[in-house]
Amino acid sequence: MIMTNLKTIFRRPLIIYLEGYKREASEIKRLIKSIYNCDSKIISRKRRKQILCNRRICKRYSLIITIGGDGTFLRTAHFVKETIILGLNPKPLEKEGFLTTTSTEEFKQLLRMKNQNFSVVRLPRIKVRINNKELEEKAVNEVFIGSKKSYKTIRYELIVGNKSEEQLSSGIIVATAQGTKAWFRSAGGLPVKNTTENNKKLYFVIREPYFGRVHSPKLLMGSSKRIVIKPKQNSILVFDSLSEEHSLKKDDFVVLDILENDLRVLNF
Incomplete structure (x- = not known):
């Protein structure tokens, strides 16, 4: 499915980042604010097994962005129901990123592009x-x-x-x-x-x-x-x-x- 109305997706984002990537999370928050005029909530994931988002919390947001490796994406995805999720890889040369194939830098460039179509893949x-x-x-x-x-x-x-x-x-x-x-x-x-x-x-x-x-x-x-x-x-x-x-x-x-x-x- 192709999503052309990105403003709907970005109307209320949640950013979850692995400890050590606060700068990347803050940069993406500012960029989303400047393009879509919406505020993103930011949460830090400090522990490997830490639960940051249960179903009750996740459903409040239109999009959940994780910044870290596949582990941060997976741990968050365990509790997502209908909310769309995106995994970003801050260090693509160091992290395999099977589920986080887009780097934070690529994502920032794509956000700045006009008429960018996003697809939603169902797994x-x-x-x-x-x-x-x-x-x-x-x-x-x-x-x-x-x-x-x-x-x-x-x-x-x-x-x-x-x-x-x-x-x-x-x-x-x-x-x-x-x-x-x-x-x-x-x-x-x-x-x-x-x-x-x-x-x-x-x-x-x-x-x-x-x-x-x-x-x-x-x-x-x-x-x-x-x-x-x-x-x-x-x-x-x-x-x-x-x-x-x-x-x-x-x-x-x-x-x-x-x-x-x-x-x-x-x-x-």
């Missing part, structure tokens, strides 16, 4: 329910379920479609289409592109599965609209490798669903 996210209670956060890249200590294995039942299997492994990674290019890929999963069909699915890969006399798992990688996991021992669930750890108890019922076209990202 899928993952919704999680534990014992029928939906968590407020939504994963952009992946959800990890495993032991709190990476050198330990966990036992669980994995249900994908009409297939189920009890497994023993160091954990399971469930990803969106864009998430298959991140940790999922490093764990042995196959990356896919963000297409209409791919955005309708979740993708899973089992980390370091145990093979022995009792366990000989076959559901090691695949895709589905819904994935169910029933831990057989205490474990944790984490969004995008940087959320708070959600504790899982034995026999909890964890349901992961895909939310296609869920996150609105400003792109140009």
